[in-house]
Amino acid sequence: DGGITQSPKYLFRKEGQNVTLSCEQNLNHDAMYWYRQDPGQGLRLIYYSQIVNDFQKGDIAEGYSVSREKKESFPLTVTSAQKNPTAFYLCASSIAGLHSNVEAFFGQGTRLTVV
């Protein structure tokens, strides 16, 4: 079955450490996205990538980094510079280009907790 796989489902990090969240898709989508979800708030865009080897900052990119070396993979690193990293992180993918009715497919999410 095609879909998006995020791992791990739960992640604990000590303060000052970098951690990397995995996101893999087999939908053959060019575009991939990382969102952050906090309680009682909507999803906020961290980074997005429209094509391999290219990515752009979203609304809250500070303290995060990404890479897009393969079409299928878009890992997110939460660095020690992120002041409040405890949140639920969602990866999504879609076809790219200027299509207004494009559906985004989401992974199951990774819950990151700083201890």
Add this chain to the structure above:
Amino acid sequence: GNSVTQMEGPVTLSEEAFLTINCTYTATGYPSLFWYVQYPGEGLQLLLKATKADDKGSNKGFEATYRKETTSFHLEKGSVQVSDSAVYFCALSDPFSGGYNKLIFGAGTRLAVHP
């Protein structure tokens, strides 16, 4: 800029009650509108969408009509079930704002349905 506003939750209903979750939007272009649903501990799933004014999206008994004159996309269901308990997100996509297919989400509305 573009934005989405949803009614605050939680919304608590008895089984078989009528559901309305209000959603209004602000957009500079001609957005597509979406409703996503998130079940506990999971990612988001597309529930329905509408791509132009007066379109009605429908799925699983839910429906919403794209009203350009009132900039609204309210979600309705005639008879809710316990299994409908989830968080519902209204979102818009305006690919001509920023040059890519960016989804903008509302804060989400939690629905709890009791037997």
